[in-house]
Amino acid sequence: MGGYFMAYSLNIIDNDQIQTPQDLFAFCRDELILGVKKSKHPFHLCTFCSVMEDRPFSRTVVSRGMNQSLTECRIHSDRRSQKNHQLMSNPNVSLVYYSQQQRLQVRFEGTACILMDQAKADHYFITSSQHSQQCYAYPMSPGAAINERTKEEQYPELSVNESDASMDEARKNFSVIDVSIKALDALWLSKKGHVRIHGIHNANDWDLKFVVA
Numbered sequence: 001m002g003g004y005f006m007a008y009s010l011n012i013i014d015n016d017q018i019q020t021p022q023d024l025f026a027f028c029r030d031e032l033i034l035g036v037k038k039s040k041h042p043f044h045l046c047t048f049c050s051v052m053e054d055r056p057f058s059r060t061v062v063s064r065g066m067n068q069s070l071t072e073c074r075i076h077s078d079r080r081s082q083k084n085h086q087l088m089s090n091p092n093v094s095l096v097y098y099s100q101q102q103r104l105q106v107r108f109e110g111t112a113c114i115l116m117d118q119a120k121a122d123h124y125f126i127t128s129s130q131h132s133q134q135c136y137a138y139p140m141s142p143g144a145a146i147n148e149r150t151k152e153e154q155y156p157e158l159s160v161n162e163s164d165a166s167m168d169e170a171r172k173n174f175s176v177i178d179v180s181i182k183a184l185d186a187l188w189l190s191k192k193g194h195v196r197i198h199g200i201h202n203a204n205d206w207d208l209k210f211v212v213a
């Protein structure tokens with residue numbers, strides 16, 4: 001059976017386009033913003049790391065928001081998850097994005113908080129896909145042991161029924177995590193020499209410099 005495949009084409013940067021740290025910063029920013037919108041972009045996913053009692057915890061999440069100045073980013077999570085508990089006891093987080101095709105890694109350090117503005121959280125919930133919303137509808141917390149293989153098998157009635165009641169539960173379990181970004185590190189791999197920048201966000205601006213890769 002012949003399938004029609006449309007390749008997803010990514011923006012590529014070259015050596016000549018990186019004359020200043022701001023050039024690489026701008027490329028990373030544009031790609032990270034694109035990654036939020038485009039599910040096939042490698043920056044659609046990132047690794048989100050939190051800390052609890054001196055132990056690091058990491059997991060893959062979907063990149064849901066990134067502002068123009070690269071000072072705020074957003075992910076969505078179950079309120080009952082480990083990451084939410086960890087953030088409440090220690091807000092320090094790091095995020096890593098990697099695009100193999102673009103040979104680009106971006107790392108952020110920052111502090112995370114759970115969005116308390118219910119109207120905004122409602123907006124993000126309502127504009128999520130039905131499948132994403134449904135993931136939050138189950139009565140057991142993520143990570144809890146179950147008798148069946150999956151939560152869908154454990155609660156078949158919920159899996160077929162998108163009732164108002166189960167969607168109300170889903171909304172209560174849904175949470176938005178906002179990250180305030182304090183520092184970044186970007187690494188672009190090149191045969192002519194890897195290019196790496198480090199940035200600290202002070203007051204209103206990024207202080208960027210090239211560093212040894």
Ligand SMILES: Cc1cc2nc3c(=O)[nH]c(=O)nc-3n(C[C@H](O)[C@H](O)[C@H](O)COP(=O)(O)O)c2cc1C
Pocket residue numbers: 045057058059060061062063075076077078081082083084142143
């Ligand atoms: C491709 C992929 C995307 C994921 N996206 C999310 C996400 O956006 N939000 C989320 O909470 N978990 C997401 N997960 C699940 C997490 O990796 C993790 O298993 C879950 O959040 C529980 O982690 P925790 O107990 O440390 O909070 C994703 C997993 C994969 C493999």
